[in-house]
Amino acid sequence: MAKYFFKRILIAVPVLIGVAFITFMMLNVVPGDPITVMMREHVKPDVIENLRKTMHLDDPAIIRFLRFLGDALRGNFGISYKLSRPVTDLIVQAFPVTIKLASTAAIISWIIGIPIGIISAIRQSTIIDQMFMGFALFGVSMPVFLIGLLGQYTFSYKLGWLPVSGFESWKQLVMPALVLGWNSAGTIARLTRSNLLEAMKNDYIRTARAKGLKETGVVVGHALKNSLLPVITIMAIQIASLLSGSVITESIFGIPGIGRLSVDAIQGRDMPLLQGSVVFATALIIFGNICADMLYSLVDPRIRVE
Amino acid sequence: MSEMSNEQFLLKINNIKTHFFTKRGIVPAVDGVTIEIPYGKIIGIVGESGCGKSVTSLSVLGLLQRPGKTVEGSIEFNGRNLLQLNKAQMRKLRGNEISMIFQEPMTSLNPVYTVGKQVSEAITIHENISKEEAKSKVIEIFKNVGIPEAEKRFNAYPHQLSGGLRQRVMIGMAMSCSPKLLIADEPTTALDVTIEAQILHLMRELRDKNHTSIMMITHNLGVVAEICDYVYVMYAGKVMEQTDINELFEKPCHPYTEGLMRSIPRIHSKNTRLYSIKGVVPNLLKLPKGCRFSPRCDKATKKCFTQEPELYKIDNNHSVRCFLYENGVR
Amino acid sequence: MSECTETVTEIEEYDIESEIAENDNIFYKIKNMIRTNKVAAISGLLIIFIIIVAIFAPVFAPHDPYAIDLLSRLKGPSAEHLLGTDELGRDVLSRIIYGSRVSLFVGLVPTLLSMIIGTVLGLISGYFGGKIDFVIMRLADVVLAFPSLLLAMVIMYTLGASTFNLFIALTIINWAGTARVVRSQAMSLKEKEFIEAAKSIGVKDSVIMFKHLLPNCLPSLIVLFTTNIPGAILSEANLSFLGVGAQPPEASWGLMVNNGKKFLFTNPIVALAPGIAILIIVLTFNFLGDGLRDAIDPYMKE
Numbered sequence: 001m002a003k004y005f006f007k008r009i010l011i012a013v014p015v016l017i018g019v020a021f022i023t024f025m026m027l028n029v030v031p032g033d034p035i036t037v038m039m040r041e042h043v044k045p046d047v048i049e050n051l052r053k054t055m056h057l058d059d060p061a062i063i064r065f066l067r068f069l070g071d072a073l074r075g076n077f078g079i080s081y082k083l084s085r086p087v088t089d090l091i092v093q094a095f096p097v098t099i100k101l102a103s104t105a106a107i108i109s110w111i112i113g114i115p116i117g118i119i120s121a122i123r124q125s126t127i128i129d130q131m132f133m134g135f136a137l138f139g140v141s142m143p144v145f146l147i148g149l150l151g152q153y154t155f156s157y158k159l160g161w162l163p164v165s166g167f168e169s170w171k172q173l174v175m176p177a178l179v180l181g182w183n184s185a186g187t188i189a190r191l192t193r194s195n196l197l198e199a200m201k202n203d204y205i206r207t208a209r210a211k212g213l214k215e216t217g218v219v220v221g222h223a224l225k226n227s228l229l230p231v232i233t234i235m236a237i238q239i240a241s242l243l244s245g246s247v248i249t250e251s252i253f254g255i256p257g258i259g260r261l262s263v264d265a266i267q268g269r270d271m272p273l274l275q276g277s278v279v280f281a282t283a284l285i286i287f288g289n290i291c292a293d294m295l296y297s298l299v300d301p302r303i304r305v306e
Numbered sequence: 307m308s309e310m311s312n313e314q315f316l317l318k319i320n321n322i323k324t325h326f327f328t329k330r331g332i333v334p335a336v337d338g339v340t341i342e343i344p345y346g347k348i349i350g351i352v353g354e355s356g357c358g359k360s361v362t363s364l365s366v367l368g369l370l371q372r373p374g375k376t377v378e379g380s381i382e383f384n385g386r387n388l389l390q391l392n393k394a395q396m397r398k399l400r401g402n403e404i405s406m407i408f409q410e411p412m413t414s415l416n417p418v419y420t421v422g423k424q425v426s427e428a429i430t431i432h433e434n435i436s437k438e439e440a441k442s443k444v445i446e447i448f449k450n451v452g453i454p455e456a457e458k459r460f461n462a463y464p465h466q467l468s469g470g471l472r473q474r475v476m477i478g479m480a481m482s483c484s485p486k487l488l489i490a491d492e493p494t495t496a497l498d499v500t501i502e503a504q505i506l507h508l509m510r511e512l513r514d515k516n517h518t519s520i521m522m523i524t525h526n527l528g529v530v531a532e533i534c535d536y537v538y539v540m541y542a543g544k545v546m547e548q549t550d551i552n553e554l555f556e557k558p559c560h561p562y563t564e565g566l567m568r569s570i571p572r573i574h575s576k577n578t579r580l581y582s583i584k585g586v587v588p589n590l591l592k593l594p595k596g597c598r599f600s601p602r603c604d605k606a607t608k609k610c611f612t613q614e615p616e617l618y619k620i621d622n623n624h625s626v627r628c629f630l631y632e633n634g635v636r
Numbered sequence: 637m638s639e640c641t642e643t644v645t646e647i648e649e650y651d652i653e654s655e656i657a658e659n660d661n662i663f664y665k666i667k668n669m670i671r672t673n674k675v676a677a678i679s680g681l682l683i684i685f686i687i688i689v690a691i692f693a694p695v696f697a698p699h700d701p702y703a704i705d706l707l708s709r710l711k712g713p714s715a716e717h718l719l720g721t722d723e724l725g726r727d728v729l730s731r732i733i734y735g736s737r738v739s740l741f742v743g744l745v746p747t748l749l750s751m752i753i754g755t756v757l758g759l760i761s762g763y764f765g766g767k768i769d770f771v772i773m774r775l776a777d778v779v780l781a782f783p784s785l786l787l788a789m790v791i792m793y794t795l796g797a798s799t800f801n802l803f804i805a806l807t808i809i810n811w812a813g814t815a816r817v818v819r820s821q822a823m824s825l826k827e828k829e830f831i832e833a834a835k836s837i838g839v840k841d842s843v844i845m846f847k848h849l850l851p852n853c854l855p856s857l858i859v860l861f862t863t864n865i866p867g868a869i870l871s872e873a874n875l876s877f878l879g880v881g882a883q884p885p886e887a888s889w890g891l892m893v894n895n896g897k898k899f900l901f902t903n904p905i906v907a908l909a910p911g912i913a914i915l916i917i918v919l920t921f922n923f924l925g926d927g928l929r930d931a932i933d934p935y936m937k938e
Binding site: 014015016018019022023026027029134137138140141142143144145146149150152153157240241243244247248251252262263266267269271274277278281282285286 | 794
C-alpha cells in the first residue's frame with residue numbers, strides 16, 4: 001500500500017508543476033508592464049530600467065518560470081505589487097480563514113445532504129424522493145451569490161439575527177458557511193442517493209434479506225457502508241467546488257480568505273498575489289485528493305487487507 | 307408423486323402466478339406452477355434462463371421486489387400459506403426455516419464485512435445468543451461445511467477466499483439455523499467442475515444429516531443427475547414435465563426435455579456436432595398461441611399452434627405437458 | 637427500492653431480444669422521456685420559451701435596456717416599470733430580457749466549442765493511445781486540477797474582461813471533462829469487433845474515429861452537453877458578478893446582481909430579480925439534463 005501512495009504522490013508532482021507552469025505563463029504574457037501597475041505613470045525611464053533588471057523581467061520566460069518554481073519550493077511567492085508584502089505571508093494569513101469557512105460549510109453540507117440522499121434512496125420514486133431531489137437540484141442550481149444576498153437581506157436586514165459581513169465572531173461565520181454549505185448539500189444528496197441505489201442492486205443485499213434481516217437493517221447495515229465509500233471520493237471533489245464557492249462567498253461577506261485575496265489581486269492587477277493564491281489553492285486540492293485516497297483505502301477492506 | 311398424502315410435503319407450491327408489472331405490459335414470469343417438495347428430498351427445477359425458475363424460488367421466500375408480485379395461488383409451507391403471512395412473520399421464516407444460497411458467492415457476500423460476521427449475523431437475527439456464543443457456533447459450522455482453519459477464516463474478508471470456500475461460507479450461512487428447506491439457486495454454476503462435485507457432495511451430506519429438503523435450481527442436467535431425487539422441467543413460466551430422476555434420463559418424454567438431454571456433451575457420442583434446440587426463449591410479453599414451446603418444437607402439429615396442452619399424467623410419478631401424451635401413453 | 641438483480645436480468649433478457657431496434661433510437665428515447673417525465677418536458681418547453689424571448693428581445697422588452705434616465709433612479713415596481721429601475725434609471729425587466737441573450741449564448745456556444753475540442757482530443761487519445769494519449773490526458777489532469785473559477789479568473793486576467801473573452805475562458809476550462817468521457821468510451825469501443833474489422837480492411841484512422849467511434853459516443857455527448865450548459869451559465873454569472881466577466885453597460889445577469897448588491901437593503905429587487913432569472917434558467921437546464929440522462933444513458937456517472 002505504501003508503494004501505491006508513493007506512486008500516487010509521484011503522479012501529483014508533475015500535475016502541480018503543470019498547474020504552476022500554466023498559471024505562470026498565462027499571467028506573464030499579459031500585456032501591461034507590472035511596473036506601470038506598481039508605480040503608475042509618474043516614473044522616470046531609468047528607474048523603470050533598473051527595476052526591470054532587479055526583477056529579471058528581461059530574461060526568457062522559461063528561465064523566469066524555473067526561478068519562480070525554485071522560489072515557490074522554498075516558500076517564496078514574491079512580493080505583492082499592491083500591498084508590498086510577501087505573498088506567502090498574505091496566504092498564510094488568509095489560509096486558516098478559508099479552511100475554517102470551507103470545513104464548516106462541508107460539515108453543514110454532509111449534515112443536510114447525506115440524510116436527504118439516504119431517505120430519497122429508501123423511498124425511491126415516491127413523493128418524498130421527488131420532493132427531496134427537486135430540492136437538491138434547486139440547491140445545485142442556485143448561484144452562490146444569490147443565496148448569499150438572500151441571506152443577507154433576510155437574516156441581517158429584515159430579521160437582524162446575523163451580521164452582514166466580517167469574520168471575527170462565530171456569528172459572522174454562520175451565514176457564509178450556510179450559504180456555501182447549502183450549495184454543496186445538493187450535490188452530496190444527489191450522489192449519496194445514486195450510490196445507495198447502486199449498492200442496493202448488489203447480490204449481497206438479497207443475501208441480507210434472505211437471512212431475515214429487517215429492511216432498515218439491510219439498508220443501514222449492508223448498503224450504506226458500501227455506498228459511503230464513494231462519498232469519500234466525492235468529498236475530495238467537494239474541496240475544489242468549495243474553494244470556487246468560497247471566492248464568491250468571501251467577496252460577498254468581506255471575509256479575508258484566499259478567495260477574497262485572489263479577487264482583490266485581479267481587481268488590483270496584482271500578478272504575484274494572484275499567481276500565489278491560485279497555485280496554492282490548486283496544491284491544496286491535489287493534496288486533498290491524495291488524503292481522500294488514503295482515507296478510502298483505510299476504510300475499504302478490499303484495499304486495506306492486500 | 308401426487309399419490310402421496312399431503313403430510314409428506316414440506317412445501318406445496320400450488321398453481322402460483324407471479325407477474326411483473328412493467329411499463330411495456332404484464333410479464334407472466336411464473337404462469338401457474340405447481341411444485342411439491344417432500345421432507346428430506348432434493349427436488350430439481352431445470353430450465354433455460356428466463357424460464358421462471360428463479361422467480362419461483364424468490365416467490366417462496368417473499369423476496370420479490372417491485373414490479374414483481376405473486377397474484378394467484380398458494381404456497382403452503384408446513385401447513386401455513388406463506389402468501390398470507392405479513393412482513394414480520396415472513397422475516398422470521400427467512401434464514402431460519404427457509405434459507406437460500408445464490409449463484410455468485412463473490413457478489414452474494416458483502417465485501418466490507420468479514421465472513422464470520424456475516425454468518426454470525428444470520429444466527430443472531432433468529433437466536434438470542436451472545437456474540438461469543440455466535441462466534442463459536444460459526445466456527446463449528448465452518449468446520450461442518452469443510453472450511454479448513456475455521457478460526458482463522460472467521461476473520462477473513464470475502465475477497466481473501468477462493469470461490470469454493472466462499473460458496474461453503476454461503477452454505478454454512480444458509481444452514482446456520484438448521485432450516486427445513488434450503489433453496490439453492492445455481493449454487494455451482496460459478497465454480498470449477500471439481501469444486502462443483504465437492505459442493506454437491508456437501509449438500510447431499512447435509513441433507514442426510516439434518517433431513518433438510520432442498521430445492522435445487524439449475525440449468526445443468528449433470529447437477530440434476532448428481533444430486534436430485536425428482537425433477538421439474540420448466541419452460542417460459544410453466545412446468546413442462548415432472549418425473550423422478552431415473553425416468554428423466556431413461557425416458558424423457560417432452561420434446562423440450564429431449565432437446566435438453568441431447569444438448570448435453572457426451573464423450574462417447576458418435577455425433578461430433580452438439581445438438582441445440584432451435585430458436586430462442588420466447589418473449590413473455592408476446593407468447594405464441596397454443597403450446598409455448600411449439601415454435602421451437604420438431605414434433606409440433608397443427609393443434610400445438612392453436613391450443614394449450616395441459617399436464618397429462620402418464621405414470622404415477624410422471625406428467626408431461628404435451629399433446630403427444632394426451633391419452634396417457636406414448 | 638431497487639429490484640433483485642436476478643429477477644431483473646431475467647426480465648431484461650426478453651426485452652433485449654425483441655426490442656433492441658426500438659430502444660437504440662435516441663429519438664425514441666427522447667420521445668419516451670417527454671411522455672413519461674413531465675418535469676423534464678416542462679423544462680424543455682420553458683427553455684424554448686426563453687430562447688424565443690432572447691431572440692425577439694426587442695419585441696418583448698417594454699423599454700430600451702440601455703436608456704439611462706437619471707430622474708427615475710431606483711424606482712420600485714410600477715405599471716411603467718414592472719420590476720422597477722436600476723441605479724441609472726434603466727428598466728430592470730428589459731435588462732433581464734436582454735440578459736437572457738448573454739446567458740443563453742454563454743451556455744450554448746462555449747459549451748459546444750469545448751465539447752468539440754474535448755471530443756476530438758478524447759477520440760485521438762482513446763483511439764491511438766500511447767504517447768499522444770499520455771500528453772493529452774496529463775494536460776486534462778492539469779486543467780481539471782484547478783478550481784474552475786480560479787482558472788477562469790486567471791484567463792480573464794490575461795485576456796482582459798469582456799464577453800468574448802468569457803467564451804474563450806469557458807471553452808478552455810470545460811474541454812477536459814468531455815475529453816475524459818470520450819476517451820474512455822473510445823477505448824472500450826476500439827476493442828469491439830466492428831472496429832477491428834474496419835481496421836483490418838484498411839479503413840483510414842480518421843474515418844474510423846469519426847464515422848464509427850463518434851456515433852457510438854453520441855448519446856453520452858448529448859447528455860453531457862445538456863448537463864454542461866448550466867455549469868457554463870453559472871460560471872459566467874460568477875465571473876460577471878466578480879467584475880471580471882461581462883462589462884458595463886452590458887445587460888448580463890451576473891453583472892446586474894453585482895451592480896444591484898449595493899442597493900440590496902433599499903431596493904432588493906434590482907439585485908435579486910436577475911439572480912432569480914439565473915436560478916430559473918439553470919434549474920430548467922438541470923431538470924432537462926437529468927431527464928435526458930435517465931432516458932438516454934442511465935449508467936453515466938455524475
